[in-house]
Amino acid sequence: MFAILRAMDAKEQLRDAAERLALTLAQGGMQKTTARVMTALLYTEQDTMTAADLCEELSISSGAVSTAIKQLIPVGLVERVPAPGSRRDHYRFREGAWATLMSQQNTMLNVMLHAAQEGIDATGDGTPTARRLREMQDFYTFMARELPAQIESWRKQYQG
Amino acid sequence: MFAILRAMDAKEQLRDAAERLALTLAQGGMQKTTARVMTALLYTEQDTMTAADLCEELSISSGAVSTAIKQLIPVGLVERVPAPGSRRDHYRFREGAWATLMSQQNTMLNVMLHAAQEGIDATGDGTPTARRLREMQDFYTFMARELPAQIESWRKQYQG
DNA sequence: CAGTATGTTTACAGATCTCTGAAAGCTCGA
DNA sequence: TCGAGCTTTCAGAGATCTGTAAACATACTG
Numbered sequence: 001m002f003a004i005l006r007a008m009d010a011k012e013q014l015r016d017a018a019e020r021l022a023l024t025l026a027q028g029g030m031q032k033t034t035a036r037v038m039t040a041l042l043y044t045e046q047d048t049m050t051a052a053d054l055c056e057e058l059s060i061s062s063g064a065v066s067t068a069i070k071q072l073i074p075v076g077l078v079e080r081v082p083a084p085g086s087r088r089d090h091y092r093f094r095e096g097a098w099a100t101l102m103s104q105q106n107t108m109l110n111v112m113l114h115a116a117q118e119g120i121d122a123t124g125d126g127t128p129t130a131r132r133l134r135e136m137q138d139f140y141t142f143m144a145r146e147l148p149a150q151i152e153s154w155r156k157q158y159q160g
Numbered sequence: 161m162f163a164i165l166r167a168m169d170a171k172e173q174l175r176d177a178a179e180r181l182a183l184t185l186a187q188g189g190m191q192k193t194t195a196r197v198m199t200a201l202l203y204t205e206q207d208t209m210t211a212a213d214l215c216e217e218l219s220i221s222s223g224a225v226s227t228a229i230k231q232l233i234p235v236g237l238v239e240r241v242p243a244p245g246s247r248r249d250h251y252r253f254r255e256g257a258w259a260t261l262m263s264q265q266n267t268m269l270n271v272m273l274h275a276a277q278e279g280i281d282a283t284g285d286g287t288p289t290a291r292r293l294r295e296m297q298d299f300y301t302f303m304a305r306e307l308p309a310q311i312e313s314w315r316k317q318y319q320g
Numbered sequence: 321c322a323g324t325a326t327g328t329t330t331a332c333a334g335a336t337c338t339c340t341g342a343a344a345g346c347t348c349g350a
Numbered sequence: 351t352c353g354a355g356c357t358t359t360c361a362g363a364g365a366t367c368t369g370t371a372a373a374c375a376t377a378c379t380g
Contacts, residue, residue, distance in 0.1 A: 013282035014289070021275040028268060029189020033368075042296070043279055047288045051327070061370050066328055087325065087378060093292055098272075098299040105265075108188060112258075115181040119203055122173035128207045129174070132253055135318070136202075139258040142314045150310065154302045158295070193338075211357070221340050226358055247348070247355060 011045070015057075018043040033060060037068040038077055041093040048081055048090035076100040099151050109144040116140060171205070175217075178203040193220060197228035198237055201253040208241055208250035236260040259311050269304040276300060 018039040025035040036058050041049055049057070054065045069091060072078035077097045083090040094100070116137035123129045178199040185195040196218050201209055209217070214225045229251060232238040237257045243250040254260070276297035283289045 010282045010284075014279060017275060017278040017282065021272075024268075024271050024275070031368085042292060043289060045283065045287055045289050062327070063329080063371080064369055067368085070328085089327075095295070098296055102299075102303065108184075111184050112181075115177060115184070118177045119174060122170045122177065123205065124170075127205055129203060129205050132202060135255070136258055138318055139262075139314060142317070143262065143310070146310050146313075150303070150306050154299060157302070158298055191338085222357070223341075223359080224339055227338085230358085249357075 014043040014045070031068070031071065033058075033064050034068040034071050036060075037065060038072055038093070041078060041091060048083070048092040050083075050086070050088040050090055052088060054091070075104060096155070099155060102151055103148070106144065106148055109140050109147065113137065113140040113144055174203040174205070191228070191231065193218075193224050194228040194231050196220075197225060198232055198253070201238060201251060208243070208252040210243075210246075210248040210250055212248065214251070235264060256315070259315060262311055263308070266304065266308055269300050269307065273297065273300040273304055 019036070021042075022032070022035040022039040025038070026032040030038075037054055040054055040057050044053075044057075046053070051062055051065045051069070054060075055062050058065075069078065069080075073080065077094055077100065078091055079094045081090045081092050116133050119133040120130065120137065123133070179196070181202075182192070182195040182199040185198070186192040190198075197214055200214055200217050204213075204217075206213070211222055211225045211229070214220075215222050218225075229238065229240075233240065237254060237260065238251055239254045241250045241252050276293050279293040280290065280297065283293070
């Protein structure tokens with residue numbers, strides 16, 4: 001009678017955690033479905049999932065899965081793994097994906113750096129604009145140097 | 161006759177740089193109008209801008225400006241400055257905004273850390289899931305420790 | 321080589337989001 | 351306390367985005 005009050009089983013908890021993380025990532029700019037696919041692959045208790053698995057788990061169409069995967073693979077978060085004995089494609093959350101994800105920030109850092117330079121080139125010294133852009137340039141120069149080093153440092157520490 | 165071929169003047173270049181950066185930020189998850197307001201304040205040759213300035217510069221309504229500002233102020237990217245002699249509010253791109261922006265990443269790092277822990281709590285050892293989540297936990301633990309230190313390090317170096 | 325199982329693309333529909341315009345709400349000076 | 355000058359809020363219009371379904375492409379199997 002009180003079975004309904006039982007604690008969530010592990011599977012439910014994982015699914016729940018997946019959905020919540022997906023929501024957060026979505027708020028951070030990632031497409032909602034893309035985020036859901038990614039977190040499903042992260043929290044699944046299987047090693048890999050097929051497109052059909054993802055359709056069912058997330059209740060979305062195969063088209064949506066295809067689109068999401070198409071976004072996740074190029075950025076290195078997910079990989080397609082050969083599936084011997086199965087005709088279906090299998091997908092797996094990629095090792096080192098988090099470091100990869102953080103590395104993408106790096107591209108952004110360089111965009112910012114470039115943007116600062118552009119502004120500096122177009123404005124005279126001694127203006128408020130110049131001061132603001134100098135700070136921007138200084139900050140992103142620093143970060144563009146330090147962040148990759150940090151990530152590399154983690155990679156070494158984790159593997160070694 | 162060939163006046164149309166002249167080089168863009170500085171003002172145009174700045175406006176252009178502003179719009180391009182805004183676009184990039186928008187692709188990175190920031191609201192489009194919010195990004196435009198932010199970059200307008202960054203690249204303007206004035207020290208501060210009023211809401212009316214922003215309306216005109218960006219060709220948007222005052223409501224849109226209000227909404228954008230409402231998002232930018234709490235996160236510390238823009239500040240409202242008292243404007244003696246003017247009844248209008250003046251807004252200024254805030255000093256140290258970039259470091260602030262990067263610090264927000266920190267919140268994200270902790271969300272990720274929490275998400276990893278949740279998953280680990282819900283799954284058994286030795287599973288692929290556990291391995292993935294351990295890596296995630298390790299990475300974000302590392303980053304949550306190192307990133308703030310880096311930012312602090314920049315602040316010291318820039319000010320001193 | 322044909323048939324079948326799967327993945328991908330596309331046009332359209334539905335949902336969501338964001339801007340605008342107008343009205344309401346503040347704030348400050350008189 | 352009133353009123354002018356701005357800002358904020360809100361409902362609705364418009365645009366954008368995204369998922370679905372179905373057609374299409376591809377790759378395996380017998």
